[in-house]
Amino acid sequence: MLPVEDLYQLEFEDFMNVHPSVQAAISAIETAAQESKISQTAVENLRVWLTEDRYSQYRDEVIAHIEAGKWQKLDDVFWTIIPFGTGGRRGRMYPIGSNAINDRTIGESAQGLxxxxxxxxxxKKDLSCAIAYDTRHQSRHFTELCAGIMAAAGIKVYLLDDYRATPQLSFAVRYKNCDCGIMVTASHNPPSDNAVKVYWSSGAQVLPPHDKAIIEKVMTCQQIRSMPFDEAVAAGMVEVVTDEIDAAYFDAAGKCGFDGPRDVKVLYSPLHGVGTAAVVPLAIRDGFKDIEVYGPHAEPNGDFPNVPGHVSNPENAVIFEEPIKYAKTIGANMxxxxxxxxxxxxxxxxxxxxTSGEWRTFNGNEIGAILGEYILSKRKAxxxxxxxxxxxxxxxxxxLCRRIAESYGVRCVGDLLVGFKHIAAVIDAEGPDLFVYGTEESHGYLVGQYCRDxxxxxxxxxxxxxxxxxKAKGISMDEYLGDLQRRHGYHRETLISLVMEGSEGMAAMQRLMKAFRTSPPASLAGIQVAKVRxxxxxxxxxxxxxxxxxxxxxxxxxxxxxxxxxxxYVAVRPSGTxxxxxxYVFTRLAPDQSADLEKAESVLGARLQALEQDARDYARLNVKPS
Incomplete structure (x- = not known):
């Protein structure tokens, strides 16, 4: 009897005899690798997609790319396997490729889950999954694909069948007592991207031990079993619950508000996304009557056509430039x-x-502090x-958020990694009845018990x-924040993003993280680095x-x-998405140095500039191969 490896070799040779075009394609990619047109890891992944049955429906498209000599594109979409992280799978869309979002990689994600x-x-009987989607290209298509896979596995799907917000999906998982949930969205990424976010029965994105177990299922997926979407609907395996969830969500979320004045004019931009269906009805329910949707950003459109750079990220101050001009003409307060x-x-x-004078934008940390002060003051009253x-x-x-909490005699749980799923885990571990407020610097905030995102x-x-x-007190939001800075010490932060794309970028990221661990800078902005965590x-x-x-x-x-x-201090981490x-660069002055806000701003502004310059210089030296 032949050894197993010899049997595999015979099967491979038989396959090549039946598929001479595949043999020619493999020879071509090996030659391309020798000529440094494509990475070796791309060659390995291409061989898999060309020879394994599970990828047979993509074989002709792969061969066509090889015959056309599209080596850069092939390297981009095959140099690695797009990771299924603890929050799901996110990346650029392309019809083929192990490192792209397409029917295969999305299908593997849903099948593994x-x-x-x-x-x-x-x-267990009566398993169920809630699914929702946003305005991105292919979101509805990927939703139907995921729903069909869930239905084929015997898992009933509760579908929000219109553009809906991620927190509404989290709420739906909890409200319908689902075993899991899927949100089809790439959040604030460019129009080229899409993704699936995966949720557990708590309504939070998956956490240990489920995350690693799901990842293992995804990465070893062989066959994707799917029921046609229309057939799943007809069989009752997909149930549309949009109206039911809307009504229940607004009831639950509306209870998180506080009494007070409602006379304010607000201009709102959904940035071509789903927000109009959530933000406006909830604000109206809370008693606000003067909410205007900014026209150029109102259309649901995955190209984000009227947003600078076509990147709908509320962290970017540039997206406010045109809305501010319009807000001044209508007398908007915010x-x-x-x-x-x-x-x-x-x-x-x-x-x-x-309202016709100078405006400013607020970063995620500032909004977090402002909201924290407001919520805690209302709860104390x-x-x-x-x-x-x-x-x-x-x-x-x-x-600053910790110091505000302590001033109200409230605990702050702050020893958490990046990701709102960690905040959700604390809510359930510490008890939701005592939870007041959750915040992260990337502009994410939560109150209440109705969802876990x-x-x-x-x-x-x-x-x-x-x-x-x-407005009723005659105070600006900037002045409100300034009062917090005087009381608790002036805090200023900035975020530096070092983009490193492709296979070379991944290697550079690994080198830089290793450098920070093994040979960190001795000082930054003339201040000694005292400790490394x-x-x-x-x-x-x-x-x-x-x-x-x-x-x-x-x-x-x-x-x-x-x-x-x-x-x-400076915090360093690779992005998960x-x-x-x-x-992340953090600076602070003590309260006795913060009475003069203009002077404090000048001192910390200069310090931030020096910290950023030194950090960028250090990174530039340490991303290069040794």
Whole structure:
């Protein structure tokens, strides 16, 4: 009897004899690799797609690309296997490729989730999954694909069959007692991208131990089993619940508001996404009557045509430039914007009470602090706070939020990695009845118990309440923030994104993260780096003595460089959704140095510039191959 490896070789040779075009294609890609036109990992993945039965429907398209000599494109979409991370799978869309979003990679994601849910529940009947989608290209198509796969696995689908927000999907999972959920969206990524976000029965994105188990199922998926969407609907395996979920969501989310004035004029931009169906009805329900949707951004459109750079990210101040010009003409008191799936918000407002004067945008940390102060002040006035109540933030979110919480005698749980799923996990671990507020620097905010993901609609409602209250008091939002900075010390932060695309970019990212771990900079902006916290190795190193101690906290690919000046530090991590390394820069002055806000702004502005320059210089030197 022949050894197994010899049997495989015979089968491969038989396959090649039957498919001479495949043999020619493999020879071509091997030659291209020798000529450095394509990476070796792309060759390996292309061989799999050309020879394995599970990819047979894509074979002709792959061969056509090879025959046309599209080596750069083939390398882009085959150099790696697009990861199924703990939040799902996200990337550029392309009909073929292991490193692209297409029917195969989305299908594997849904099949892996379905297989795990079925296996985990061990024969349980009445399994179910909620699915929703946004305005991106192919979102509806991928939704039908995922629904058909779930139905074929015996999992009933509750479908939000119109453009709906990610928090509404999280709510639907909980409301319908589903075993899992899928949101088809790439959030704020460029128009070229799409993704699936995967949720567990809690309404939060999947966490251990489910995340790794689902990833294993996805990465070993052989066959995708799907029921045609129309057939699944006819069989009752897909049920449209849009109206039911809308009504229940607005009832639950509306209860998160507070009493107060409602006289304020707000300009709102959905940035061509789903937000109009969530933000506007919820604000109206809360008593606001003067909410205008900004016309150029109103159309649901996956190309995001009227947004600068076609990137609908409320973190980018540039998206507010044209809306601010219009807001001045109509006397608006505030501008709100939500990203395409409406789980994050951006805010702009006049610097004074003069709506025709100078305006400013607020970053995610500033909005987090402003909302935290508003919510805690309202809860204190209502007598509904105790020392057991808590807010939640991540390690890369401003410490101003912690200081605000402590001023109200409330706990702050802040030792968390990036990702709102970690905030959701704390809510359930600490108890939702004591949860007050969750925030992360990337413009995500949550109150209440109705869902387990950040919610742009409820955050917008609360910002409307605050804007109305400030208008009634004759105070600008900038002045409101300035008062917080005086009381708790002036805080300023910035985010540096180092984009590193493709196979070379991945290697560069790995080199840079290794450098920060093994040979961090001795100083930044003239301030000594006193300690290095490595959350992957669970170590904290004193740079002066070299002493290494144990670091308590979560485990993840995050490094924090603590500077000798307390409250000043830099956090470094690779993005989980984009090909970039993010550096979060934090600066602070003590309250006794913050009375003069203009002077404090000048001091920390210069410090941030120096920190950013030094960080970029260090990165530039350490991304190169040794």
């Amino acid at each position: 379905a297989d795990y849910v079925v296996a985990f529940h061990g024969g 501008i709100l914007a939500t990203d395409p799936d409406c789980d994050r918000i951006g805010v702009a407002a006049p610097k004074t009470t003069d 209502a007598g509904t706070l105790s020392p057991q109540h808590y807010i939640i933030k991540t390690l890369v979110t401003t410490e 950040k919610d742009g609609a409820v955050a917008s409602m609360l910002m409307c309440e605050l804007a109305a209250e400030l 490595d959350y992957s190795a669970a170590t904290i190193t004193d740079t002066a003595t070299g002493k290494v101690g144990h670091l308590a906290g979560p485990s993840g690919d995050l490094i924090i460089l603590d500077l000798a000046d307390e409250g000043n 984009e090909p970039k390394i993010k550096l």
